[in-house]
Amino acid sequence: xxxxxxxxxxxxxxxxxxxxxxxxxxxxxxxxxxxxxxxxxxxxxxxxxxxxxxxxxxxxxxxxxxxxxxxxxxxxxxxxxxxxxxxxxxxxxxxxxxxxxxxxxxxxxxxxxxxxxxxxxxxxxxxxxxxxxxxxxxxxxxxxxxxxxxxxxxxxxxxxxxxxxxxxxxxxxxxxxxxxxxxxxxxxxxxxxxxxxxxxxxxxxxxxxxxxxxxxxxxxxxxxxxxxxxxxxxxxxxxxxxxxxxxxxxxxxxxxxxxxxxxxxxxxxxxxxxxxxxxxxxxxxxxxxxxxxxxxxxxxxxxxxxxxxxxxxxxxxxxxxxxxxxxxxxxxxxxxxxxxxxxxxxxxxxxxxxxxxxxxxxxxxxxxxxxxxxxxxxxxxxxxxxxxxxxxxxxxxxxxxxxxxxxxxxxxxxxxxxxxxxxxxxxxxxxxxxxxxxxxxxxxxxxxxxxxxxxxxxxxxxxxxxxxxxxxxxxxxxxxxxxxxxxxxxxxxxxxxxxxxxxxxxxxxxxxxxxxxxxxxxxxxxxxxxxxxxxxxxxxxxxxxxxxxxxxxxxxxx
Amino acid sequence: xxxxxxxxxxxxxxxxxxxxxxxxxxxxxxxxxxxxxxxxxxxxxxxxxxxxxxxxxxxxxxxxxxxxxxxxxxxxxxxxxxxxxxxxxxxxxxxxxxxxxxxxxxxxxxxxxxxxxxxxxxxxxxxxxxxxxxxxxxxxxxxxxxxxxxxxxxxxxxxxxxxxxxxxxxxxxxxxxxxxxxxxxxxxxxxxxxxxxxxxxxxxxxxxxxxxxxxxxxxxxxxxxxxxxxxxxxxxxxxxxxxxxxxxxxxxxxxxxxxxxxxxxxxxxxxxxxxxxxxxxxxxxxxxxxx
Numbered sequence: 001x002x003x004x005x006x007x008x009x010x011x012x013x014x015x016x017x018x019x020x021x022x023x024x025x026x027x028x029x030x031x032x033x034x035x036x037x038x039x040x041x042x043x044x045x046x047x048x049x050x051x052x053x054x055x056x057x058x059x060x061x062x063x064x065x066x067x068x069x070x071x072x073x074x075x076x077x078x079x080x081x082x083x084x085x086x087x088x089x090x091x092x093x094x095x096x097x098x099x100x101x102x103x104x105x106x107x108x109x110x111x112x113x114x115x116x117x118x119x120x121x122x123x124x125x126x127x128x129x130x131x132x133x134x135x136x137x138x139x140x141x142x143x144x145x146x147x148x149x150x151x152x153x154x155x156x157x158x159x160x161x162x163x164x165x166x167x168x169x170x171x172x173x174x175x176x177x178x179x180x181x182x183x184x185x186x187x188x189x190x191x192x193x194x195x196x197x198x199x200x201x202x203x204x205x206x207x208x209x210x211x212x213x214x215x216x217x218x219x220x221x222x223x224x225x226x227x228x229x230x231x232x233x234x235x236x237x238x239x240x241x242x243x244x245x246x247x248x249x250x251x252x253x254x255x256x257x258x259x260x261x262x263x264x265x266x267x268x269x270x271x272x273x274x275x276x277x278x279x280x281x282x283x284x285x286x287x288x289x290x291x292x293x294x295x296x297x298x299x300x301x302x303x304x305x306x307x308x309x310x311x312x313x314x315x316x317x318x319x320x321x322x323x324x325x326x327x328x329x330x331x332x333x334x335x336x337x338x339x340x341x342x343x344x345x346x347x348x349x350x351x352x353x354x355x356x357x358x359x360x361x362x363x364x365x366x367x368x369x370x371x372x373x374x375x376x377x378x379x380x381x382x383x384x385x386x387x388x389x390x391x392x393x394x395x396x397x398x399x400x401x402x403x404x405x406x407x408x409x410x411x412x413x414x415x416x417x418x419x420x421x422x423x424x425x426x427x428x429x430x431x432x433x434x435x436x437x438x439x440x441x442x443x444x445x446x447x448x449x450x451x452x453x454x455x456x457x458x459x460x461x462x463x464x465x466x467x468x469x470x471x472x473x474x475x476x477x478x479x480x481x482x483x484x485x486x487x488x489x490x491x492x493x494x495x496x497x498x499x500x501x502x503x504x505x506x507x508x509x510x511x512x513x514x515x516x517x518x519x520x521x522x523x524x525x526x527x528x529x530x531x532x533x534x535x536x537x538x539x540x541x542x543x544x545x546x547x548x549x550x551x552x553x554x555x556x557x558x
Numbered sequence: 559x560x561x562x563x564x565x566x567x568x569x570x571x572x573x574x575x576x577x578x579x580x581x582x583x584x585x586x587x588x589x590x591x592x593x594x595x596x597x598x599x600x601x602x603x604x605x606x607x608x609x610x611x612x613x614x615x616x617x618x619x620x621x622x623x624x625x626x627x628x629x630x631x632x633x634x635x636x637x638x639x640x641x642x643x644x645x646x647x648x649x650x651x652x653x654x655x656x657x658x659x660x661x662x663x664x665x666x667x668x669x670x671x672x673x674x675x676x677x678x679x680x681x682x683x684x685x686x687x688x689x690x691x692x693x694x695x696x697x698x699x700x701x702x703x704x705x706x707x708x709x710x711x712x713x714x715x716x717x718x719x720x721x722x723x724x725x726x727x728x729x730x731x732x733x734x735x736x737x738x739x740x741x742x743x744x745x746x747x748x749x750x751x752x753x754x755x756x757x758x759x760x761x762x763x764x765x766x767x768x769x770x771x772x773x774x775x776x777x778x779x780x781x782x783x784x785x786x787x788x789x790x791x792x793x794x795x796x797x798x799x800x801x802x803x804x805x806x807x808x809x810x811x812x813x814x815x816x817x818x819x820x821x822x823x824x825x826x827x828x829x830x831x832x833x834x835x836x837x838x839x840x841x842x843x844x845x846x847x848x849x
Contacts, residue, residue, distance in 0.1 A: 031649065082834050088648065089589050090792075093784050094833045097826035100781060104823045205777050209591075209656060216653045248672065253664035259657035263650050264640045391645070 005238075006126050010194060012234045013129035015214055018187040018207075019226035020136045022215035024180035027149075028173055029156030031088065033208040034095030035184035037102035038075055040203035042068035043188030044112050047120045047198055061123045064189045065132070072185020073178045080177045084170060099208055106200040117199025124194035132190060133227070136183055139414070140223035145424065146410040147403065150392075152176055154400045157389035164348060164383075166375030166404035166467065217262050219269020221391065228270040232262075282395065282444055288433035289426040291405055291468045294500035297327035301471050301502045302347065306356035307365070308526075309342050316342040318526040319356065326470070329493060329503045331517035331534075333510060335546060339526040340506045341384055344473055347504070348381045349374035361470055376404045378470030382460035382477055384506075390449030394440060394459055397448050398431035401466030405430065434462040438492065453480055465496075472496065473504045478512055490516045510547065514538055522546065559692050561810045567698045569806020570705035571764050575779055576786035576798040577709060578756035584793025585729045585749045588638060588651045593783070594776030595659030596629045596754045597761035601771035602666055604762035605675045619704060619762060626758025627751040633658055634750035639743070663773060675771045701763050708756060709799050715752070716795065725749055729793070778822075785825040789832045791839025801840065804828075 021035045046064035083094045106112045143149040151172050154162035163169050192198035210233075218229025236258060240251050266272055295301070302324035309317040317339040324330055332340050345351040347360055349371040358365045361377040380401070389397050406427040412420035435441045438458040443451065448459060457477055464472055474493070478486045486509055493503055493516050507513045513520060514534040522530040522537065524546045530537060537543055575597060582590045600622045607613040607621055637654040641647045685696040716722040724745040727735035736742045764779070765771045786805055790797025805825055812824040832839060 026649075031652075086833065089583075090788070090833065093788050094830065096781070097785065097829045097833075100826045101823055101830070104820065108819050205781055213653055213656060216649055249664045249666075249668035251664075252667070253661050256657045256660035256664060259660070260637070260654055263653045263657065267644055267646060267650070 008234065008238050009126045010124060010129045012230050013126070013133040014124075014187060014190055014194060015210075015234050016133050016227045016230035017129075017136055017183060017190065018211045019214035019218060019230055020140065021180045021184040021187060022211050023140065023218075023220055023223075023226045024183060025176050026215055026220035027156060028152040028176040029159070030173060030176065031092040031212075032095040032177065032180065033092050033212060034076075034079060034098045035180060035187075035211055036203040036205075036208040037095075037099030038072045038079075038181045038184040039188030039191070039207075040099075040102055040106060040200060041075055041188070042072040042185030043192045043198050043203075044106060044118070044200075045071045046185075046189040047192045048111055048118055059123060060121070061128065061189070061193055064193070065186055068185040068189035069182040070185070072188070073182040076178045076181025076184075077174070079181075080174050084173055084177060096205065096208060099203070100205065103200045103204055112200065115199065115201065117197055117202075119197055120192050122193065122196045124190055129190060129194070132186060136186070137223060137227060142413040143410060144223050146413050146420075147406055147408050147427070148172070148175070148410045150396060150400050151403060153392060153396075154389050154403075157391060158387045160350065161383065161387035161389065162400065163371040164350065164375060164381055165400050165463070166372045167400070168372045213259060217259060217269055219266075219271035221268050222271035222274060224274065225269055225271040232270060233259075282428060282432040282435075282441070283425065286425050286429040288429045291430075294470055295326045297325070297500070299326040300324070301326050301328075302358070302360050302504075304347075304356065304358035307343075307346060307353050307358050308355035309339075309346055309351065310354045315526050317346065317353075320523075320526075320528055322521065322528070324471075324502060324504065326502050327497060327500060328519060329497045329505060329517045331513040331520040332504060332506045332523065333508070333513055333520060333547070334523035334529075338523040340523055341475060342526075343523070344381065344475055344504070344506060347374075348379050348473060375467060378468075379473065380464040380467040380469035380471070381473035382457075382464050382475055384475040384479070386456045386460050388448040388451075388456060388459060388463070390447065392448060393444065394435065394446050394448055394451070395428070395431055395444040397459055397463050398434055398466045399427055401434070401463035402427050402430045403467070405466075405468045430468070431462075431466050434465040435459075437465060438462045454485055457481065461492075469501060471502045471504065473506075475506050476508060477505070478507055478509045486512050559690075561814060562807065563692060563694065563698070565807035565810035566803055567701055567767070567806070568809065569803035570702050571760050571767065571802075572779070572782055572786055572805050573799045573802025574705045574708060574756055574763070575760035576783045576790070576802045577712065577795055578753040578760070579783045580787040580790065580793055580795065580798040581712070581753045581756070582749060583787065584795070585725045586638075586746055587729075588648070590633060590638070590655050590750070590753070591652055591780070592633050592637060592655040592659035592662065593754065593757050594780035595662040596626055596633075596757045597764075597779055598771070598773065598776040599629065599662055599666055600626055600758035600761035601765035601775060602670050602675060604765050605677055605771055606670075609675075609678050615700070615766065619759060622758050622762045623755045626755040626761075629662070629758070630750040630752070630754025631747055633754065634747050638750070639746075659776075663776070667773065672773060677766070677769055697766060701767060704759065704763060708759060709795075712752065712756070713795060721745070721748060781822075782825050785829040788829050788839055791841040794839060794841040797839055797841030 018035065018039070025032045046068035079098055083091060086094055107115045112118060151162065151167040154165065154167055155169060155172055159169060191202065214229040214233055215226050217233060218225030218227065236255055237251055240254060245251060262270065300323065302322065304320055304322040307317065307320045308315065320343060334340055346353050346365060352367060353365050360374055360379055363373055363377050389400060407423055409420040409423050432441065432444065435444055438461050440455060440458055440462060443455065451459060461474065461477060478489055481489065490512050493505065497503055505513060505517060517534060520532065520534055520537040521528055522543050529546060530540045530543045579593050582588055603625060604618050604622050607618045608615060613621070633655065637658045638651055641650050641654065644650060687694045716725060724740045727738065727740050728742055728745050732742050782805060786801040787798050790801030805828070808824045808828065809821050812821050
């Protein structure tokens with residue numbers, strides 16, 4: 001009975017492995033279609049370079065699979081160097097172009113047997129295929145709860161916020177791409193030794209589309225996705241055959257229809273049907289970890305000299321000088337368009353100044369793409385328009401925030417070392433403590449996308465606090481809050497400063513800024529127009545005019 | 559010279575196909591992978607109209623155009639509209655359009671079988687022109703004329719009409735367009751209809767040109783179309799047109815100087831070079847990310 005289905009079973013495993021090579025990049029939000037080309041190169045180099053007879057007693061498969069994975073990973077790395085800066089469909093089409101070029105080059109090459117392909121022995125049994133599949137699935141299972149896996153998910157949800165939390169975007173994206181290449185390589189070798197034959201046309205556009213479809217149908221939010229997708233898509237034609245549906249066109253039509261139904265009615269793919277029973281949970285018995293002490297009060301945190309940023313002819317920030325010492329709460333106010341957010345983006349390393357110099361926690365402001373360095377040095381921020389990782393839970397959001405104060409755990413998780421579990425527990429405790437600090441502890445298991453507006457603003461702060469920042473930048477945290485909530489926020493900010501955190505507060509709520517801050521800087525038209533303690537600023541006629549207009553209502557002046 | 563002309567004729571078909579592709583991307587920011595299925599469908603239907611119903615090619619082209627528009631409406635309604643507002647609309651749109659395209663092809667197979675179809679021998683007049691030692695057939699002129707005519711018509715539509723203004727408004731910002739009273743759903747549906755109509759005409763013209771239709775013809779043109787819209791700049795109509803003709807020319811010369819087996823590398827060689835040197839394409843505008 002089972003004998004009739006060995007080919008189908010093997011095919012399910014192989015298709016799933018190929019789908020994992022798409023999953024590997026989809027989980028970081030990248031769409032790549034080059035895996036067929038990588039599989040092709042790996043398959044040919046492993047099968048053609050290896051002799052058919054056993055090498056020192058080892059089957060060609062035992063040597064071939066690692067060779068294929070190595071080839072896939074190396075080529076993916078080389079391909080990634082130029083294409084990793086592309087996003088979305090551009091990346092998809094560039095990698096598709098690569099795969100097509102590989103196909104045509106291999107067809108025209110001598111050593112591959114050209115379009116005829118090469119014949120190889122059949123070595124892959126269902127056991128071998130499923131063994132390889134389990135290894136790959138194991139990798140992604142352990143990846144899910146690791147710091148690396150969370151970083152990839154954060155990139156998928158919001159790349160900029162992930163960078164601000166200290167995730168090294170280009171390295172993570174490349175790592176995902178190389179992983180994908182290695183798995184595609186494994187698939188190429190397995191497919192060759194399964195179908196007895198390898199031709200360049202096995203790895204064309206249609207193959208790439210099939211792989212992508214399998215991965216998306218399965219879903220990219222859970223490691224079981226590719227397996228489910230493969231099981232579903234591979235068995236549909238088999239079931240139709242068993243039911244006696246024979247006409248040539250009905251099968252592809254029904255497959256297309258099912259695909260459409262899944263994609264329209266199951267947004268997270270088939271794996272969204274499986275409840276997430278192992279989302280990280282808080283264990284209140286574990287205390288928040290001891291983290292290195294913050295610098296003593298008065299240490300220089302931030303120093304800007306003549307800093308400016310121009311977009312073409314528009315000077316968003318011009319010649320700003322600013323000193324900030326540890327333990328201060330500096331308020332940055334100014335009318336809309338005064339350059340506040342631009343200044344903050346410069347300070348947190350998300351954009352590059354066009355003039356002037358500055359250092360933040362000892363790091364000079366410099367080339368773009370270095371945002372993670374500032375995060376690692378102790379700068380953490382919130383965003384004016386909240387940029388949460390919507391499909392992750394509240395707790396997971398805070399865990400990504402703790403990225404820079406935790407250690408990588410993937411390798412140790414693969415080996416089940418207890419130290420990985422301890423590190424994860426410490427990270428959880430750190431994240432949970434910040435949630436408690438802003439009053440969100442009871443919402444830990446909810447998806448961030450489901451939070452109310454005020455809770456989203458609070459989660460932004462908790463996520464930023466989880467990084468144990470020396471300098472915390474709050475970009476309009478009270479926007480949309482009512483008076484009572486703003487009051488609570490003000491109290492929270494003052495307790496943070498008592499803990500030694502330096503706070504840079506950008507806010508439109510002038511009353512709150514005056515009550516909270518130790519010092520205030522007023523920006524207008526990109527330049528500093530006033531600076532001083534709250535009492536001075538409140539009386540400064542220049543500020544009053546900039547803010548309220550010369551004849552404006554006076555009720556915000558305290 | 560003969561080669562240059564041949565390149566332009568083939569290239570104008572690529573351009574027509576790619577313009578439909580890039581129109582949807584430019585206005586709606588969606589890649590419609592069922593576009594190639596419309597192309598294939600219209601090739602088969604065109605052959606049936608001419609071969610079995612005895613329609614002249616002059617009537618077959620408008621008939622296919624209308625059919626393409628209808629298919630475009632179906633694609634929009636079935637594969638794209640249900641995804642509106644979804645977080646993963648980008649990925650999901652790719653997959654749902656692949657699914658719908660696959661269903662179209664399955665229906666084609668049901669009607670016409672898996673074999674290659676051809677026109678009857680006397681389907682079009684075999685009139686030739688000699689111009690300075692270069693031979694041009696009437697068919698080639700028709701292909702060029704129809705393609706250029708449709709492309710110019712589209713340019714007029716987008717730049718000069720109320721509908722075109724609506725399309726450009728939706729391309730800029732769908733929410734703002736809706737607030738300003740543009741019926742976004744109708745503009746979206748119309749864009750799909752126009753896009754597919756152009757793809758359909760490209761399909762029937764290619765079927766005339768190579769005198770055959772096959773189930774796999776869509777894959778090939780889809781890859782080329784993707785290359786063309788990247789080279790020309792995503793969403794740029796002018797870029798797709800020039801890119802298509804440039805690809806036609808490049809292929810002809812590749813066959814002549816490198817060998818026919820390398821022809822298909824040309825499109826992707828161009829594509830790769832452009833993506834690395836000028837990711838926004840020859841005529842695309844660079845998009846600025848905002849914080």
